[in-house]
Amino acid sequence: MTGFETHDHGDCIARGLAQAERYCAAQGLRLTPARRRVLEILLEEHRAMGAYEILDRLRAEGRGAQPPVAYRALEFLTTHGFAHRIERLNAFVACTHAQDRHAPAFLICRACDRVTEAEVAPTAGELGRAAEAAGFTIERTVREAVGLCPACAGAGPA
Template sequence: MAISADPANASAFEKNHDHGRCIHNAMERALRLCKQNGARLTPVRQRVLELIWQSHRPLGAYQLLEQLSKEGFNSAPPTVYRALEFLLEQGLAHRITSLNAFIGCSHPGCRHQGYFLICRSCGSAEELPSESLAESLRQQVSQRGFLVESETVELSGLCPDCREQESH
């Protein structure tokens, strides 16, 4: 199944990225998907999802916990971990393994692996939709008879803004 980019969610690395619209669209998709799946997006789960969409910087569980505590939510680590587990199960978030952090899924409801571009300077990250990469990996794996149990593709480098800043 091909994953198409949502024009309402321009690349997080683009200068004209409408972040407010990005968050709004992500929350609407999450509410729709949860309703479709008969899953409950509780206030804590919703707030955790909003926080991981608040910037395009992957957030760790303890960063989320700190923010939730400031806002008066239950400040116990299991609260955040349960919310994150729910978001991962529903396909609303991805775990970025190398950072032990989480980012919102830009294509919830579409079964896919997350491929990520991660800026080593500003910390921004973006999910890279790539059905052709996924297909190529499936073929390579199949030819070798290998059973994949987990898959993470993370590309680290510089986003356009940071590249521009470093060149000056």
């Protein structure tokens, strides 16, 4: 899938949550209410959200919600691959791919802020070649492209 097409994601929230639940059960991880709710919010919005934006949602629901609440949940979710951090945006998105550690790559539209995710081998590509040449051990990669999605490019490049 290309990721930017109009998208009816009726059941992908339920599917994402179910997948996370299954994975946590299998791994002995605790998908606590706070963690589950944050993942659900990310799945519902289906876009990159800042930690404080998530926090606002939690507050609106009456939960006590100091910053660490969001950051702890997000750390759990990103550590286990249920969500990813977009460095360029200081924001987070629900993962749209299979569980377990993988190396995501993102296309970020600077006009509409939508983000689409692709997967790739962590040690592949230019980073992998550069690392090999330098004797560098890759543990995590950040691959993000900023530009215009098809819709925004068509609408007239700002």
